[in-house]
Amino acid sequence: MYRILKKEILAPKIKLIEVHAPEICSHAHPGQFIVLRMHEKGERIPLTIADSDPVAGLLTMVFQEVGKSTTELGTLNEGDVIQDIVGPLGTPRDIRKLDCVICVAGGVGVAPIYPEAKAYHKIGTKVISLIGAQTKDMLIFKDRMEQVSDEVYYSTDDGSFGHKGFVTEVLDDLLREGLCPDEVVVIGPLLMMREASRVTAKYGVKTIVSLNAIMVDGTGMCGSCRVTVDGETKFSCVEGPAFDGHKVNFDELIARQRRFLAEEKLAMEHYLAGAGGCKCHQK
Amino acid sequence: MSSKVRAQRHEMPKQAPDKRIKNFSEVTLGYTPELAVAEASRCIGCPKKPCVSGCPVGVDIPEFIALIAEGDFLGAAKKIKEKNSLPAMCGRVCPQESQCEAVCTLGKKGNPVAIGALERFAADFERLHADPLAEAQSSDLSMGKVAVVGSGPAGLTCAAELTKLGYKVVLFESLHATGGVLRYGIPEFRLPKDIVDEEVEYVKRQGVEIRLNVLVGTTVTLDELFAQGFDAIFLGTGAGLPYFLGVPGENLNGVYSANEFLTRTNLMKAYQFPEYDTPVSVGKRVVVVGGGNVAMDSARCALRLGAEKVAVVYRRSRTEMPARLEEVENAEEEGIEFMFLSNPVRILEDDKGWVKGMECIRMELGDADDSGRRRPVPVPGSEFILDVDTVISAVGTNPNPLLIRTVSGLALGRRGNVIADDETGMTNIPGVFAGGDIVTGSATVIAAMGAGKLAAHGIDEYVRTKNGRGM
Numbered sequence: 039m040y041r042i043l044k045k046e047i048l049a050p051k052i053k054l055i056e057v058h059a060p061e062i063c064s065h066a067h068p069g070q071f072i073v074l075r076m077h078e079k080g081e082r083i084p085l086t087i088a089d090s091d092p093v094a095g096l097l098t099m100v101f102q103e104v105g106k107s108t109t110e111l112g113t114l115n116e117g118d119v120i121q122d123i124v125g126p127l128g129t130p131r132d133i134r135k136l137d138c139v140i141c142v143a144g145g146v147g148v149a150p151i152y153p154e155a156k157a158y159h160k161i162g163t164k165v166i167s168l169i170g171a172q173t174k175d176m177l178i179f180k181d182r183m184e185q186v187s188d189e190v191y192y193s194t195d196d197g198s199f200g201h202k203g204f205v206t207e208v209l210d211d212l213l214r215e216g217l218c219p220d221e222v223v224v225i226g227p228l229l230m231m232r233e234a235s236r237v238t239a240k241y242g243v244k245t246i247v248s249l250n251a252i253m254v255d256g257t258g259m260c261g262s263c264r265v266t267v268d269g270e271t272k273f274s275c276v277e278g279p280a281f282d283g284h285k286v287n288f289d290e291l292i293a294r295q296r297r298f299l300a301e302e303k304l305a306m307e308h309y310l311a312g313a314g315g316c317k318c319h320q321k
Numbered sequence: 322m323s324s325k326v327r328a329q330r331h332e333m334p335k336q337a338p339d340k341r342i343k344n345f346s347e348v349t350l351g352y353t354p355e356l357a358v359a360e361a362s363r364c365i366g367c368p369k370k371p372c373v374s375g376c377p378v379g380v381d382i383p384e385f386i387a388l389i390a391e392g393d394f395l396g397a398a399k400k401i402k403e404k405n406s407l408p409a410m411c412g413r414v415c416p417q418e419s420q421c422e423a424v425c426t427l428g429k430k431g432n433p434v435a436i437g438a439l440e441r442f443a444a445d446f447e448r449l450h451a452d453p454l455a456e457a458q459s460s461d462l463s464m465g466k467v468a469v470v471g472s473g474p475a476g477l478t479c480a481a482e483l484t485k486l487g488y489k490v491v492l493f494e495s496l497h498a499t500g501g502v503l504r505y506g507i508p509e510f511r512l513p514k515d516i517v518d519e520e521v522e523y524v525k526r527q528g529v530e531i532r533l534n535v536l537v538g539t540t541v542t543l544d545e546l547f548a549q550g551f552d553a554i555f556l557g558t559g560a561g562l563p564y565f566l567g568v569p570g571e572n573l574n575g576v577y578s579a580n581e582f583l584t585r586t587n588l589m590k591a592y593q594f595p596e597y598d599t600p601v602s603v604g605k606r607v608v609v610v611g612g613g614n615v616a617m618d619s620a621r622c623a624l625r626l627g628a629e630k631v632a633v634v635y636r637r638s639r640t641e642m643p644a645r646l647e648e649v650e651n652a653e654e655e656g657i658e659f660m661f662l663s664n665p666v667r668i669l670e671d672d673k674g675w676v677k678g679m680e681c682i683r684m685e686l687g688d689a690d691d692s693g694r695r696r697p698v699p700v701p702g703s704e705f706i707l708d709v710d711t712v713i714s715a716v717g718t719n720p721n722p723l724l725i726r727t728v729s730g731l732a733l734g735r736r737g738n739v740i741a742d743d744e745t746g747m748t749n750i751p752g753v754f755a756g757g758d759i760v761t762g763s764a765t766v767i768a769a770m771g772a773g774k775l776a777a778h779g780i781d782e783y784v785r786t787k788n789g790r791g792m
């Protein structure tokens with residue numbers, strides 16, 4: 039049982055929670071995630087470790103409400119409990135001193151990219167962060183990212199903050215102007231990661247994406263999370279979630295993300311119709 | 322009793338096929354006391370007791386059957402438990418037809434005593450009628466401290482045996498629930514989860530501390546466990562890594578590994594979706610590839626989840642199928658179609674990334690391979706297409722490398738399995754023991770239990786020597 043010690047609403051439908059999980063925190067590295075199950079009937083959902091404090095044993099997760107499980111998770115408050123959390127899972131990112139990295143994050147992807155930016159910053163790598171959101175209200179982790187970045191560029195779809203348009207356009211501009219980072223790290227929606235990889239391929243810049251394949255156990259025993267990378271099947275919960283963006287078969291993954299669309303819709307309807315009621319719009 | 326009566330084996334009552342394919346309740350209903358006594362009375366008590374040597378843990382079969390025949394059902398259960406601590410499970414899932422019942426003297430006339438069904442009867446009777454708290458509990462756990470990793474049959478048995486030997490045991494499990502394959506693989510209709518729960522409760526009552534959601538090697542490493550004061554560690558992490566078919570189209574929507582399909586269905590209870598949150602989608606026409614228990618379980622789950630037609634494609638013939646005979650018969654009764662000597666070549670895609678068919682090729686049996694079974698070879702030009710929308714791959718599993726690869730220097734076999742000593746269960750690393758599927762590759766519940774028990778004694782000897790207590 040993991041009690042929620044802190045809850046923050048970062049943006050509409052984007053929430054941060056913190057739990058006490060000392061064993062996970064003392065083994066966590068950037069790029070890793072946990073799988074949680076809220077209660078007896080819950081599904082196992084993966085969330086990236088957005089921050090971990092090994093001394094205090096505090097584990098931070100940030101999630102966006104996109105369906106039944108994340109919406110229900112959003113109704114939990116400080117003092118409520120999450121039944122199961124297992125981790126840290128996935129292969130830690132290989133973070134070593136480089137001259138310059140660009141961290142490109144879209145939407146809720148800012149939270150999972152933060153530990154990586156922080157780790158690079160700490161060892162003296164120049165970090166340039168590009169952060170995209172639909173609109174100004176949806177920008178999260180702004181202060182945190184500014185603390186660990188040498189430069190930050192913003193973009194919003196509606197132009198309410200920073201560049202008007204997609205964050206991948208900012209990336210393209212910077213690379214075209216001659217910026218040449220050792221590595222570009224991209225975390226966000228699949229379409230954005232695909233586009234970012236296409237952009238960086240033009241300039242031949244190494245690109246790491248973090249895939250959000252549908253998972254069950256998260257420990258390599260089911261293959262639900264399999265993706266094709268460089269023509270080979272990989273289990274993203276074990277060998278990923280980070281992979282070379284130029285080698286990922288995004289189209290296959292995009293199709294696989296739609297495997298349970300009908301059931302996801304049904305689950306949401308069932309939830310909203312049920313005793314839980316529709317609390318989601320009150321927040 | 323006349324020899325005519327002896328010749329007839331009493332079958333267990335079952336749910337009717339047309340009814341049971343609509344629910345996940347247990348298929349076989351078990352003997353009534355009358356049927357059990359009648360079946361037990363068929364045993365001729367032959368002096369050579371071939372059945373005992375056919376049992377991997379040497380249960381005193383004729384003795385417990387005689388007790389049932391006398392109506393002493395609790396006595397029979399006690400007798401079994403001298404050798405086998407999980408009889409309610411073994412009675413249901415052991416491949417009796419290739420173990421005890423295969424060598425039963427009455428079997429020579431094709432009608433062995435229904436040993437498995439009797440074992441199950443005695444165990445169920447005890448579950449319903451005996452006071453669980455009356456069982457002896459181990460109170461003094463001062464011999465040492467042991468970490469058991471994995472709560473499948475190997476880990477559970479090892480933990481229970483160690484407490485009997487006076488050890489404090491902490492059992493670590495990476496999933497949110499105990500039982501290993503018993504929980505996530507074998508469906509409710511074959512092994513009710515109440516029974517798994519009860520066995521786990523028994524292990525807890527013995528003083529074993531269970532810690533769920535701990536992926537050993539990652540959440541805590543073996544070195545850290547030793548540093549925390551554990552005298553020895555038992556690895557019973559199973560063979561949970563699924564193979565895929567290795568044919569084009571295996572990542573299409575509608576293709577599952579049996580592990581994913583069964584985990585969603587059984588562990589996550591997707592058969593009660595949307596009451597439970599985890600979905601599983603099964604199409605109208607399902608094909609399962611493989612011929613073992615995993616394939617039978619997948620096929621029968623698919624049927625119960627609403628598939629209209631379910632077929633099993635297996636590359637050898639019926640006689641080579643490794644699945645338990647009873648389950649093959651049950652599957653046939655339920656209307657599952659078997660296509661022997663066939664193998665998938667590729668999975669066909671519709672225009673939206675979903676399965677729309679599977680191309681297979683006919684096989685014929687050639688010479689025997691290292692497993693002694695005749696090797697299937699494709700018949701050129703015999704390809705054919707199955708009209709299916711869901712494919713479940715049940716073609717085998719390997720040991721999960723997650724923990725293994727964090728243990729530097731651990732000796733591994735060819736298929737990534739851990740090598741453990743036949744007599745002690747110890748690996749090449751002092752204090753690290755292993756048993757069950759992680760050592761043998763996918764095998765049986767009873768073999769995993771046997772390995773857990775053997776390792777418990779190996780651990781006892783090791784810790785005594787280490788702590789200078791002698792034997």
Ligand SMILES: Cc1cc2nc3c(=O)[nH]c(=O)nc-3n(C[C@H](O)[C@H](O)[C@H](O)COP(=O)(O)OP(=O)(O)OC[C@H]3O[C@@H](n4cnc5c(N)ncnc54)[C@H](O)[C@@H]3O)c2cc1C
Pocket residue numbers: 071082083084085086087100101102103104105106107108109146149150249250251252253254279295296302303
């Ligand atoms: C390694 C990894 C790390 C992740 N980290 C974060 C994070 O830090 N913050 C965050 O907001 N989200 C994260 N996600 C995505 C998050 O797990 C899903 O949004 C969540 O499972 C959706 O559940 P739901 O019931 O609310 O929505 P659903 O209605 O089930 O699904 C909505 C969408 O989420 C996707 N999805 C569904 N189930 C899963 C699943 N089990 N795993 C992955 N995706 C799924 C589906 O493609 C679907 O389109 C991560 C995913 C992975 C694989």
Ligand SMILES: Cc1cc2nc3c(=O)[nH]c(=O)nc-3n(C[C@H](O)[C@H](O)[C@H](O)COP(=O)(O)OP(=O)(O)OC[C@H]3O[C@@H](n4cnc5c(N)ncnc54)[C@H](O)[C@@H]3O)c2cc1C
Pocket residue numbers: 413414415416470471472473474475476493494495496499500501502503506507535536537538557558559560561583614615618645721723724756757758759763764765766767769
């Ligand atoms: C679908 C199916 C049907 C079967 N039917 C039969 C049958 O009818 N009869 C029969 O005799 N056999 C059957 N078998 C085989 C039998 O179930 C296995 O041989 C047996 O369960 C092996 O036991 P085990 O304890 O070695 O491993 P498992 O039962 O696999 O248990 C291993 C446990 O270890 C956990 N684990 C793994 N890694 C870690 C880690 N790093 N840290 C913590 N925990 C970890 C796993 O989550 C799992 O719970 C079947 C198998 C399957 C898959």
Ligand code: FES
Pocket residue numbers: 252253254255256257258259260261262263264273274275276
């Ligand atoms: S989620 Fe099951 S193998 Fe990756």
